[in-house]
Every structure is written in structure tokens, then in C-alpha cells.
Amino acid sequence: MPVGTQATVKGLAQRDLEELGVQILLANTYHLFLRPGHELIQRMGGLHQFMSWRNAILTDSGGFQVFSLSGLRKITDHGVVFQSHLDGDLHTFTPESTVDVQLALGSDILMALDECPEYPVSHEYARESIERTLRWARQAHEHYLRRMGTSPTRHALFPIVQGSMFADLRRRCAESLVQLQTDGYAIGGLSVGEPRHLSLEMVEATEDLLPRDRPRYAMGVGMPAELPEYVARGIDMMDCVLPSRNARNGYLFTSQGRIIIKHARYKDDPRPVDENCGCYTCSRYSRAYLRHLFQSGEILYAVLATRHNIRRYLDIMREIRQAILSDSFPTYLRTIRLTSDDSE
Ligand SMILES: [Zn+2]
Numbered sequence: 001m002p003v004g005t006q007a008t009v010k011g012l013a014q015r016d017l018e019e020l021g022v023q024i025l026l027a028n029t030y031h032l033f034l035r036p037g038h039e040l041i042q043r044m045g046g047l048h049q050f051m052s053w054r055n056a057i058l059t060d061s062g063g064f065q066v067f068s069l070s071g072l073r074k075i076t077d078h079g080v081v082f083q084s085h086l087d088g089d090l091h092t093f094t095p096e097s098t099v100d101v102q103l104a105l106g107s108d109i110l111m112a113l114d115e116c117p118e119y120p121v122s123h124e125y126a127r128e129s130i131e132r133t134l135r136w137a138r139q140a141h142e143h144y145l146r147r148m149g150t151s152p153t154r155h156a157l158f159p160i161v162q163g164s165m166f167a168d169l170r171r172r173c174a175e176s177l178v179q180l181q182t183d184g185y186a187i188g189g190l191s192v193g194e195p196r197h198l199s200l201e202m203v204e205a206t207e208d209l210l211p212r213d214r215p216r217y218a219m220g221v222g223m224p225a226e227l228p229e230y231v232a233r234g235i236d237m238m239d240c241v242l243p244s245r246n247a248r249n250g251y252l253f254t255s256q257g258r259i260i261i262k263h264a265r266y267k268d269d270p271r272p273v274d275e276n277c278g279c280y281t282c283s284r285y286s287r288a289y290l291r292h293l294f295q296s297g298e299i300l301y302a303v304l305a306t307r308h309n310i311r312r313y314l315d316i317m318r319e320i321r322q323a324i325l326s327d328s329f330p331t332y333l334r335t336i337r338l339t340s341d342d343s344e
Contacts, residue, residue: 001026001058001239002310007041007051010244011306014052020279020311024056024108026239029101030065033091034084038104046106058239059107060219061098061140061160063114064188075115077132095140103147103155111186112140114160119192126164130173133162141180156183158217164189165198167205174206184215187235191220200226203233210234224253225340227316228333231324243313247305250294253312259287261305266291279311280304 002009002017005028009017017025027047032038044050047057063080066073070082079094095113102110114133117126137159144157159177163169177185187206190199203218210216217237218230230238243253252259254274259266261273272282273290281290281304293301323332 001237002244002313003028003239003241004051005031005241006035007032007047009306009310011248011302012244012310016307017053017310018055020307021314022055022310024058024237025053026058026060027051027105027107028062028065029059029098029105029107029111030062030069032059032105033062033101034086038101042104042106046104048106056108057106058109058217058237059102059105059111061111061113062093062101063098063111063160064116064219066093067116067118075132077135079113079136080115095136096143099140099143099147099157103151106153108155109184110144110155110157112137112144112157112159114162114188116162116189116192117164119164119194121164123166123169126162126166126169130163130169133160134173134176137177137180141182158182158184158186160186160188160219161206161210162189163202163205165194165202167201170202170205171209174209178209178211182214184217184237185210186217186219188219190218191222196222196226200229200233203230203235207234224312224316225336227313228320228329228336231320232329232333240313243309244306247309248302250305252290252305253309255312255315261287261291261294263291273308274312277308277311277315279308281308281311 002022002025004025007027009025041047041050066080066082069085071085072083074081079092081090081092083090093113098113099110113136115129117129141157159180159182161170161174161177163173187203215236216234218235221230221238221240250261252261252273255276259273266287269287271287273287274282285304290301290304323329
């Protein structure tokens with residue numbers, strides 16, 4: 001899922017996303033709650049209409065941003081009081097209010113409010129924290145069921161497995177969340193500064209506990225070579241700002257590894273970014289031209305680069321789906337492990 005933090009995937013128009021075959025994107029509850037406000041978006045017909053996006057939208061609960069962006073925050077059992085990073089105003093998120101905000105946005109897949117502890121934390125803190133996340137998930141779920149009783153449209157709510165980097169806590173959290181029998185499950189608290197092998201181990205820890213017939217969503221991952229690793233551990237959905245953010249910073253992902261477009265070696269390189277890519281950028285423009293646009297700070301660079309990187313990520317997921325359908329996923333995974341270069 002490409003990330004559209006402010007109800008836009010930076011650099012791409014909705015038509016571009018549709019042409020790339022994007023079926024679902026992520027929008028950030030915290031940011032849209034603060035600006036322009038969920039009530040305004042609701043008055044404008046909901047997020048789908050506001051941003052002119054017909055396909056699915058997943059919203060996070062806002063919890064991660066409260067913990068990573070907000071200058072001041074106070075966690076109580078009731079919820080979290082936080083200070084806006086925009087103007088310093090105080091706001092409160094509760095398990096119930098974040099369901100209401102996400103429903104006002106008209107999100108298709110909602111996340112339950114969770115606490116996302118920083119890394120590292122003690123086992124003791126992480127244990128207290130998952131108890132809070134579990135209580136919040138139950139409250140959010142009850143509120144969601146009440147709201148769905150009168151809702152003309154169908155929405156899903158995913159609770160989030162937390163537990164920092166402790167496999168026993170991850171398992172305890174997943175076992176309790178599964179009792180809610182929700183439409184899907186998210187795995188959060190990854191990509192918070194931990195070594196990459198730990199993120200994979202934490203996903204592995206709950207692999208046998210989460211129901212096989214419900215989607216599993218690993219939040220905020222990963223690098224191109226990691227996507228098949230997560231899928232190998234049962235993950236169905238992922239979101240990451242990497243393809244779009246790295247594109248703008250000059251990092252292009254290709255089937256042959258990463259390209260840093262500002263490097264002098266590309267200054268007169270007539271080849272496309274990736275000779276195996278069918279995207280608009282690769283079918284029309286050279287590395288030399290993209291490097292020139294990047295060096296000149298041209299807006300078109302961000303547009304073309306983002307378009308290519310999103311396409312690369314979607315192509316990887318397409319390759320994975322095909323490998324699974326043709327029963328060749330283990331071979332595919334082995335090839336990726338052999339050819340992927342760590343600098344990616
Ligand atoms: Zn391309």
C-alpha cells in the first residue's frame with residue numbers, strides 16, 4: 001500500500017495511482033484529524049470523495065504518530081492526551097474516538113488505538129503496554145460493533161499486535177486479540193529502530209496464532225528484498241513510505257538493485273532507470289535526464305521517480321502472487337535471498 005499521509009501520495013495524481021494498479025492506499029488519521037479535520041472531510045463527503053479516490057483506503061489509528069511526532073503526550077488508561085505538532089493545541093484520542101474519527105473519514109479498514117512503545121523498552125514496560133493495548137482493542141472493537149449496527153456501509157476494524165521485541169509478549173497479545181474474531185490483524189511496533197532480523201522474528205512469533213483465513217498486515221515495512229520475507233512469514237499486506245520518500249531523495253529501486261541517481265556515472269547514461277520495468281518513466285526517460293532533473297531540483301523529477309518506485313513495489317508483489325499461484329514461491333524466495341544486495 002502506498003502511503004498517502006495527507007490524503008495524497010506525494011508526487012502522484014490519483015489517475016497515476018489508478019494506472020499503476022493501486023487497489024488500496026493508506027492515509028494517516030493523526031494528520032487528517034489535525035488538518036483539515038475529520039469533520040470537514042466528512043462534510044465534503046468523506047475521504048474517498050474529498051481526495052477523489054474510488055479504491056480502498058486504510059487508515060491507521062493515529063497512535064504511532066502520537067508517539068513519534070507529538071511533542072508532549074500523556075498516556076492514561078482512558079487514552080492518550082497529546083499536543084499537536086502543528087500548533088501545540090491539546091487533543092485526546094481514546095479507543096472510541098479514533099474509531100469515530102476513522103468512520104467520519106469513511107475509511108474501509110480501520111485500526112484500533114494501540115500504544116507503540118519506542119525501541120528499546122524493558123520487558124516490564126512492554127508487558128504493561130500490551131495490557132493497555134489489549135484493553136483499548138476490546139473497547140475499540142465494542143464501539144465499532146455498536147457503530148456498525150446502524151451503519152449503511154461496511155468497514156473493517158483490525159486490532160494491532162504489539163509487544164516490542166519480546167516474542168512471549170507478542171504471542172500473549174495475539175492470543176488475546178484473536179478472541180475478538182475481527183476481519184484482519186495488524187502487526188505494529190516494527191520499524192522503530194530495531195535491527196531488521198528482529199522485525200522478522202517478531203512477525204514469525206505470532207505466525208501460527210493468527211487465523212490463516214484473515215488478512216495480516218505488517219505496519220510500516222519494508223525494503224524491496226524484505227517484502228517476500230514478510231510474505232514467507234504469513235503477511236498479506238504492508239505499507240511503507242520508502243518507495244515514495246526514497247524516490248524524492250534520489251534512491252530508485254530496480255530489478256537489479258538500487259540506483260542513487262545523483263551519482264556522476266549516470267550523467268550521460270542513456271538507459272532507462274530499469275530496463276525490465278514497464279512504467280511510464282522507464283518507457284520514456286533516461287537516467288541522464290532524471291539525474292539532470294534531480295540536480296536541478298525540478299518537480300518533474302519527484303513525479304517520475306515516485307511513479308517508478310511505486311511501480312517497482314507493486315511489481316514485486318505481483319511477482320510474489322504469481323510465484324504463490326504457480327507453487328514456486330520457495331524457489332522465488334531463494335533467488336531473492338541470493339541476489340539481493342544489502343545496500344538496497
Ligand atoms: Zn520504471
